[in-house]
Amino acid sequence: MRPASLLLLFFFVGVSDVYGGSDFRVCAFNLHNFGESKSKKADVMNILVKIITRCDVCLLQEVRDSKGKALPQLLDQIKRFDSRHEYRAVASERLGRTESYQEQYVFVYRADSAVLTDQYQYPDDLPGDVDAFSREPFVVRFRAPRTAIKEFVLIPQHTTPTNTTKELDALHDVLLRVMKMWRTKNVMLLGDFNADCGYLAKKNRKNVRLLTDTNLVWLIPEDTDTTVRSSTSCSYDHIVVHGDAFSRAVVPSSARAFDFQTEYGLTEEQALDVSDHYPVEVLLRVENPRASGGGPSRASSLQSVSLASSWIVGHLFLHTLTC
Known part of the structure; x- marks a missing residue:
């Protein structure tokens, strides 16, 4: 040259x-049984790293790292792949009603664009709660100065398919508790809600406050297929925001499922090795791209x-x- x-x-x-590079992207991804076995597959890990590093904040679900080795390995590869940003993670305890099956919620985030300011593990022994969740939400609060919303709370949930209606409705109780506790209305609920294809019957929708509360906006279009298998078309994974301020902070039409199979030229079999879910994501409006990075104006x-x-x-x- x-x-x-x-x-x-x-x-x-x-x-x-x-x-x-001014977009602020929030993602939620069900990794489908992520543990030691999956972490040993180099091709799978490479795709996971590419997906996660697209996001400023990424919720990971179905992390079943019982030996505590797979998650640190994933984080190490993330940091080596994208050295432009400082990545950190915060994880819940292992959650589940039985010792044989437990999961963690994990938030991986860019510390140069989002600052973790608080965390809260929703309890499973509240009066009258009757253990509503198999995996109680692990709630986090972030400050993101360069976004229009500035500060927000994330409530994750991976519902149990056989108990979807009850768990989705109970998420409304979590929302109310967190808003009161932290005195904020800027709340996003996200994750694999299993809110489609037989797990959430149409006749039950009227009984789910997360669906009937007019202050909540469901961002992922209802007909979005968030599953990888060509034989299914189900809108399981969702992102929901509370209030006008949060709604205005969202980039219009940016909420979607990220088709990593097409993006990275994978066969269906290769994509299913990564996960049987597509991640869902949304962009938040950015007012000052350099606000939190200490760079020039x-x-x-x-x-x-x-x-x-x-x-x-x-x-x-x-x-x-x-x-």
């Missing part, structure tokens, strides 16, 4: 850094680009005279 071309390449990479960055462009144009002009 000629020197002039190299200069142009470096310049446009710099411009891209100033203007691009947009104005100073643009000034730098202007000065750099003037230098490059002059250099290119001199270069053409000497060629």
Whole structure:
């Protein structure tokens, strides 16, 4: 490549850094039995890392890492794959009604764009609760200064298919408790709700407060297929936000299922090795892309680009005279 071309390449990479990368993405991904066995499959881990590092905050479900080795390995690969950001994770205790089957909720997040400010494990022994959940929500609160919402709470839930109606309705109790406890209305509920295909009967929908509360907005379109298998078409995974402020902070039409099979050119069999679910995601509006990273402001960055462009144009002009 000629020197002039190299200069142009470096310049446009710099411009891209100033203007691009401003999306703030929140994701929820059921990893389908993630543990030691899956962590030993290099091709699977490579795809998981690519998916998770697309997100500023990513909820992982069905983490069944009983020996405590698979999750640290995943985090290590994430950090090595994307060194531009500082990744951290916070995990619930192992949850489940039996010792033989337990899961963890895990939030992987970019510490340079989201700051964990609080966490709360919803109890399973509240008066009158009658142990509503198989896997009680592990609630977290983040500060994200560059987003329009600034601070928000995430309530995850992976419902038990045979108890979907009860658990989805009980999530409303969690919502009310968290809003009162932390004095906030900026709450997002997300995860594998199993809210379709026989697990949530139409006749039961009127009994689910998470569906009837008019202050809640279900962002993933109802006809979205969040399953990998071509033989199924079910909208299991969802993202729900509470209140007008959070709704306004969402980029319109950005909520979707991420089809990693198509994105990464996988066969159905290869995709199913990764998970039988697609992750769901949504973008939050960004007001100041540099607010939490300690980098230059947009104005100073643009000034730098202007000065750099003037230098490059002059250099290119001199270069053409000497060629």
